[in-house]
Amino acid sequence: MGKVAKIIKRKRFMFRFFDVFFSFFGLILLSPIFFIIAICIVCDSKGRVFYKQTRVGKDGIDFKLYKFRTMTVGSDKGSLITIGARDSRITKVGYFLRKYKLDELPQLINVLLGNMSLVGPRPEVRKYVDLYDDDQRKVLQIRPGITDYASIHYKNENELLANVADPDKMYIEQILPQKINYNMPYINNYTLVEYFKIIFLTFWKIFK
Numbered sequence: 001m002g003k004v005a006k007i008i009k010r011k012r013f014m015f016r017f018f019d020v021f022f023s024f025f026g027l028i029l030l031s032p033i034f035f036i037i038a039i040c041i042v043c044d045s046k047g048r049v050f051y052k053q054t055r056v057g058k059d060g061i062d063f064k065l066y067k068f069r070t071m072t073v074g075s076d077k078g079s080l081i082t083i084g085a086r087d088s089r090i091t092k093v094g095y096f097l098r099k100y101k102l103d104e105l106p107q108l109i110n111v112l113l114g115n116m117s118l119v120g121p122r123p124e125v126r127k128y129v130d131l132y133d134d135d136q137r138k139v140l141q142i143r144p145g146i147t148d149y150a151s152i153h154y155k156n157e158n159e160l161l162a163n164v165a166d167p168d169k170m171y172i173e174q175i176l177p178q179k180i181n182y183n184m185p186y187i188n189n190y191t192l193v194e195y196f197k198i199i200f201l202t203f204w205k206i207f208k
């Protein structure tokens with residue numbers, strides 16, 4: 001094995017080590033919160049606690065992404081994006097979970113399973129991935145993540161979409177390309193320094 005191959009292999013091992021370490025202990029430490037959230041969801045509306053949706057991961061391979069359910073059952077049969085701070089499909093508990101990003105916590109399961117990383121481009125549904133050009137498909141070279149630069153910049157994405165006549169068109173033509181551009185620095189500089197920097201900025205943004 002060449003020197004470059006060894007370096008790449010070592011880098012991949014380190015990323016995977018931190019993903020497994022943080023996701024494993026995160027799930028253990030957060031288990032009481034998971035239990036409380038599950039009770040609140042069940043008491044608030046009918047349906048399952050967890051919501052699973054097919055997303056596109058590394059190398060264009062589909063996987064099931066886990067979230068806490070924040071919408072009424074069957075809502076995903078309509079638009080795939082939520083609009084505004086008060087989308088009528090979102091449950092009362094769902095508003096709270098989305099506001100503090102608590103609905104994303106079950107994705108630690110995806111990280112532990114290996115189809116996601118803590119940090120990486122947010123995985124999209126096939127509908128949007130099929131619209132990527134060759135340059136944009138670079139985001140599929142690494143594992144998708146729970147957080148990324150785009151998530152930090154577009155924390156108020158739902159509010160932006162609420163103010164336009166055609167949210168889906170705006171998402172495809174404006175927001176989606178910009179999200180990919182925000183993620184290119186991490187893809188082109190795939191280092192642990194950037195990995196921990198994005199984690200820090202994400203927590204800073206949430207608590208701020």
